[in-house]
Each structure stands twice: as structure tokens, then as C-alpha cells.
Amino acid sequence: MNSSSSATLDKFGHSTPKFNKRMMGLRQSGNLQPSVVVLLVLFFCIYAGYRSGDFWSALNWQLLAQPLAEAGLVSLGMMFVIASGGIDLSAGAIIGVAAVTAGIAAHHNLPVPAIEAAALAAGLLCGAFNGILIGVFRLSSILVTLGSMILVSGIALAISDGNSFAGFPDGLLWWNDAALLGIPLEFLLFLATAAVAAVLLRYTLWGHYVIAVGSNRVAARYSGYPVALTLFGVYALQGLLCGMTGILLVARLASARADVGQGLMLMAIAAVVLGGAPITGGSASVIATLAGVAAFYVVQDGLLLLDVSPFVQHALTSVLLLVAVAVGNLLRGNRR
């Protein structure tokens, strides 16, 4: 995709990397929200560590790292989607379909790489479907993904007959057990993916196109940018990342069900927004997204250790989102 895109730009003779970097720097300079979030979470960590001796234990952070990695992968995909001016409501359903596909593949005694490839392909296929409707046919992302969410969750239920799958081979469950220097492999995979995402966003033409399309789609189109292809890439990538999340979830839970990704979609949108990305698109930062996801999971985990009921945890993390966005708005001096 990149080779074809760079050809388009060469025609206009831009010195792209420089322009890209300068533009990204400008876009990020005004965003104080990740700092606010990190500060709030640091205060919370100090308080939680003071009140509960278990908070700073290695085991706590190991247990925390795995769900964080799963939510983090979807959030990275969602970051690109939101940066391109869209939203993806179907992420949770795609995770479900990927998990169920892995379940069916395991049921047929396929080797582990084939199981993983099948799950990734299922995710990619669903993402590509969204990408074609949104990018090529120029339909509204929120509407398309609302429809495909219902459609895909129905497909996941239909191909699994509503059952849950168990009995996965050890090679797949390895993703859950493996660790390097005490750090779960899932988390390292997430960090590696985040690094790749950062490179994609900052140093490739595609990353530049995503931001441009999110800032002003019409201007991007008149500038000769490959809008359709860019958007297709965004949603296909999101589908692929959902497929990865599905595999990791299956490995951790040792079972696969159609509704396994429920809740991760809203979580991912909230994490990206908590990091300070405007929901209207045109701006993105991998670090800010990491801060957003980590904030949610650290606060939730701390509240758990402080014996706060799970229902109140849910309410308080929602308040964190509202407060962070409101404070970020005030700091930015957001007038109409």
C-alpha cells in the first residue's frame, strides 16, 4: 500500500518526512491531557500503595499486565480509527468472531499456527468489510460499524451455534503462560505492537495520510491523497488487531465464546479519548493512548485492592473519563 501511496505524493514533490514530522509536532504540542491523566493516576497509585500493601507487589502487576495488553491492542487500532475521523463500534464483535474461529479451528485439530492464522484472517476479513464500506463507498463509520457489529456478532453466534469451545492445544495456551524476566509475553507483544504503531503513525506516508484524512477529508481528497485506500487500511488494521486480541483472550481464558470481546469496544474508545485524542479525528499519539489504557486498568486494579465494589469501580472509572476530558478541555481553553 505504501509504495502506491508514495508514488502519489512524489508527483507533487513534497519532502514528506520533514513535513510529516513538523505537522505531527504541531498537532501534539497543545495536548496536555495525557499529563493530567498520568498525574491523576500517580496520585492514585501513591494512595493505593499506602492503603494496600499488595498494590506494589510484582504479582499484582503481572496479573494486571495481561488484560491491559488485550485492551491495549484494541485501543491501538481504535486510535488509528479515531485519528482518521471515524469510530468502530464493531471491535468487540470482531474479537468474538476471531475467538470463535480459533475455537472451530482447534476443534478440527489444526496445528497451532493454522489456528492463529484463521483467527487473524477472520479479524482481518471483518475489518476489511468495514474498510470497503467506509473507505470505498464513503458511508458513515458509526452507522456501518453499528450494522456490522450486529451482523458480525450474529455470525459469531451462528458459526459457534452459541456454544463455547474448550480444549485448546498447549501451543496456543503458551501465550498466557510464557514470560520473559517475569514480564508476561502478552504484555511484551503489546509493547512491540505499540512500537510498530508509533512508527506507522510518525514515519510512514500512511500515518501522515491517516492524520490528514481525519483533519479534513475533503481537503485530503482534493490534495490527491488516497483517501479510500487509507481508510481501508485503518479498518483492516483494526480488524487484524482485534484478531490478535481474540487469540490472546482465548489463550488466557482457555475457552472461546462469541461474546468474549464484550465491553472491550467501549473500553478502547474511552482509553483513546482519555489519552486526549479528539473524537473528531485528526490527531493521535501512541504514548497518550498507552497512558489512557494503563490509567483505566491501574485505577480499576487499585480500587479492587481497596475493596471497592465492582459496580462502584465501573462508575468511578467512568467519572475518571468525564473528569479527564472536561479538565483537558479547560486546559486547552476549548471555546466554540
Place this chain on the structure above:
Amino acid sequence: VKSSGFYRHEMKLASLLLVLGIALAIAAPRFFSSVNLALLARSMGVLLIVSVGMLNVILSGGIDVSAGAILAVVSVVLVRLGNHGLPASTVLPLGLLTGAALGAVNAALIAELRIPPIVATLGTAGLFRGLLLEWTQGEWESSIPAWLNAVGSPRWGGLDASVLAAALLMLAAACVLHRTQIGRSLFRFGDSPVAAARTGISPRQPIYLAYVSLGMLTAIGAVFYAAQLGAVQGNAANGYELTVIAAVVLGGADILGGRGSLLGTFLGVLLLCSLEQALVLLHVATFWQNIATGAIVLLGVILSATARLHRTLPLQQSLSA
């Protein structure tokens, strides 16, 4: 504001319904029995009432994903207070007030703190639902007061009060939206907040009107929701807001605001509900219903997008973007 082809989308929906009707007349003639049609009408009541509220919000250029949570909160409030022995004359106004208050919280976050609607209502959905579950501790309210039971029980040839309420509320909404200044300001505001401000429309009033009216209509819907189910729980109506949004969007409302109609919303609800009813009659498994619903929603999106292509030239798009 209205173009000449304003009802073009509604005509498409109507023909889609006609096709579905003909197919059903052949495949499952039982669909048109009076018993089944009454059932269909009952299943539409709550969805139609909440959808009218959601139409207001979408017309104003917003979206509300906390509607399911509001529906759950109000239905639990109604049933709990009723079971404590409070009379209907106290409980119903309190329920309506709760809905209005929760809608006002959304509106305040959006209008005063300038949080984007989807983010604000995402946050309040978690907040409302979390507090509700903490209050109920996840337990079922498995009995409802007698007066509430009477509201939900069918009479008038299988129809219940929700059908009557939905019809009256549609009429009222039509009057407010098209015959009052504040109702018309909703269309203007949704079309372009800046242009609306230039013509003297307050930048806050339409937002409060939209979200508070959705809160109140959701509260009214909650009365019938609880009455029809006969039991409520903190997790009630989880994801209901997405069905509501799907119905309104299927009805041709523009998600960017300013365009949409009550007739379209009615047809959208009718299409979703009759599809569901038909698949039940044809003994199709539940998950195939999801697939059919998803496909129909996507079809609706494509239909309304083709209408927009006729309406807007590229240059106009660039001016409005």
C-alpha cells in the same frame, strides 16, 4: 431546510416493507393474523417511544449511548418504590423526574463542559449503570406492583397501553417538532450550530431540549418496559441504546444532525420489529435474527447514503466540512 425529495428515503423504506410483507404473505401467512399483529404492535411500543427521543438527539447533531442505562435506572426506581407501597400517583412523576434529571446531566456535560456527545454519554452510561448495580447489588426485582402489572396487561383486542402511549407521543412530538419555534430550532441547530447561533438560536437550549426529552421519553418507555417484563434487574436493557440508534438511523435520520423524520423513525421501528417477529414465526434461530438485523441496518445506511449523493454536490461538502 427540507429539500423536495424529503420523503424519498421513507418511500424506499415503505417499498422495502412492502417486499417483506409480500414475502411473508407467501411464506408465513400467519404473520397477518390479528393476534400476531397485536403482538407486533406491543413489541413496537417501547422501542418507538425511546426512538422518538433518540430522533430528537440525533436531529440536534448528537448521540446518546446512555439511553439503555437510563431505561434500566428508571424501571428499577419505578418497581422498587412501587414495591415499597408508594401509590402510582407518586411513583410515576418521580420516575419521569429521574429520567429528566439523568437527561439533564448528559445535556449539562455536553452544553456546559463541551464534552463531545458520544464521550459524555459513554461516561454517564458507565456511571448510571455502575451506581444502579451498586444500589440493587445485581439482584432481581422479581415482582412488580399491581397497578404496574395492569398497565402492561393486554386489553382492547390484544393491544396494551404502550401502543396508545406511543401513538399519542408520536402526535405530540410531531406538533412540537414542526409547529413550535423550539422544535424547529432543533433542526436548524443540528444542521449547523454556527448558522443557528447567527439567527439567534441559543447554543444551549436545543441540547437541553434534546437530551432531557430523550430522558423523559425513556422514562415513559421504562414504565411499559417494566410492566411488560414483570421483573427488572440492574443489567436490564444492556445494549438497548444501539437497537434504538439502529431504528432511528434505519429511518433515514442523518447522524450528522439536522435531517430526519418521525415517519421515517416509525417505519424504521416497524421494519426492525416485523423482521424479528417474522423470523420467530419462521422458527429461525436467534442468531440468524442478529445477522438479518445487521444486514437490514447496513442496507438502510446504503439507502440513505445514495439519497445524500443526489442532494449534496462535492463542492457543498467541502464548504460544510
